[in-house]
Amino acid sequence: MNILLTGGAGYIGSHTAIELYKAGHSAVVVDNLSNSNPESLRRAGRIVGREIPFVRADVRDREAMDRVFGENRIDAVIHFAGLKAVGESVEKPLEYYENNMNATFVLLEAMRSHGCKNIIFSSSATVYGDPQIIPITEECPKGHCTNPYGQTKSMLEEVLMDVQRADREWNVILLRYFNPIGAHPSGTMGENPNGIPNNLMPYITQTAVGIRKELGVFGNDYDTHDGTGVRDYIHVCDLAAGHVAALKAIERKCGIGIYNLGTGHGYSVLDVVRAFVKVNGVEVPYSIKPRRAGDIATCYCNPAKAKAELGWEAKYGIEEMCRDSWNWQKNNPEGY
Ligand code: NAD
Ligand code: UD1
Secondary structure (H helix, E strand, O other): OEEEEEOOOOHHHHHHHHHHHHOOOEEEEEEOOOOOOOHHHHHHHHHHOOOOOEEEOOOOOHHHHHHHHHHOOOOEEEEOOOOOOHHHHHHOHHHHHHHHHHHHHHHHHHHHHOOOOEEEEEEEHHHHOOOOOOOEOOOOOOOOOOOHHHHHHHHHHHHHHHHHHHOOOOEEEEEEEOEEEOOOOOOOOOOOOOOOOOOHHHHHHHHHOOOOOOEEEEOOOOOOOOOOOEEOEEEHHHHHHHHHHHHHHHHOOOOEEEEEEOOOOOEEHHHHHHHHHHHHOOOOOEEEEOOOOOOOOEEOEOOHHHHHHHOOOOOOOHHHHHHHHHHHHHHOOOOO
């Protein structure tokens, strides 16, 4: 299949491009580069031995999207494009709602008018809020999202399902990612955050490489085995492979499909720090800080549905995630 990757120059999209080519698909990337560097795609192209077609455009630009669909036969879309910084979304709610909602509306209209009715959407475990069931299954009710970023994910899930209910020719897959970390094992591609990282792993790697002085561990009084927050970290290459598996469901005309993409294992902040130090033989100084507003104690999934229906499961463990994150950071201390 030929797949349009919106936001495909970003962290997850660029790794997914590699998995698509490895599986015999091809891809076209549309990205406005608001949070990425096209070097990611040049490097992905080197790994797959082919240049990955790239169009610099905003998904909200209907004319540009019409051109992309007019000039390429697109069988399915993987919609990564969106703003994703939780804290920033609290400060700039309008920008987040406007970008994430409008980009999806314009994309869906363009898809409809060009007869492409297959879409995989990057959703998030954040839609479960403070989850009612641990491990989280897809039956777990959605919860209250404490920030505009999470609200856009939850609302867009509803929009996409309504579109499919109105026209059963659509196939809509909602992939709820848990915590993607890690990097391509080549050490040439990885996460490239702007400014001070908000997420745990980039903060750890930047501390290990000396860009940050110490990691702040946000709270050690949660109801978890060591008091620090527990999450379901998943290697970005496993996550990328999950999209290829989801395409097979689209080929089978699945209608609506909702899947958790995680490993099913929960690791605390200190578990991750310890694994990182052990695997890489580097120091990660840290100190305990107050809890971060909006954080929950525990979030990990039951990934059985994705295994049963998509034939997908995560292969990499926490040690490989730590190894590959560090390999990327130490080879590319300035990012791309
Ligand atoms: P990323 O920021 O690296 O990639 C997103 C890409 O979208 C960027 O390259 C950015 O330039 C592009 N973009 C944003 N708005 C655009 C627009 N209007 N038009 C064109 N391009 C636009 O983020 P990522 O980590 O690769 O995440 C990909 C998707 O997965 C996002 O939708 C994100 O919300 C979702 N997600 C990410 C995580 C995570 O932890 N990384 C977790 C759950 C869900
Ligand atoms: C966060 C977002 C979530 C988003 C995901 C991926 C919040 C509340 N949730 O998830 O919506 O989908 O990122 O972008 O922001 N931690 C530290 N020190 C740090 C950074 C993190 O101790 O410097 C801890 C956190 O308290 C948490 C764990 O590490 O317990 C993971 O944090 P993070 O990587 O930010 O992911 P989430 O908060 O799970």
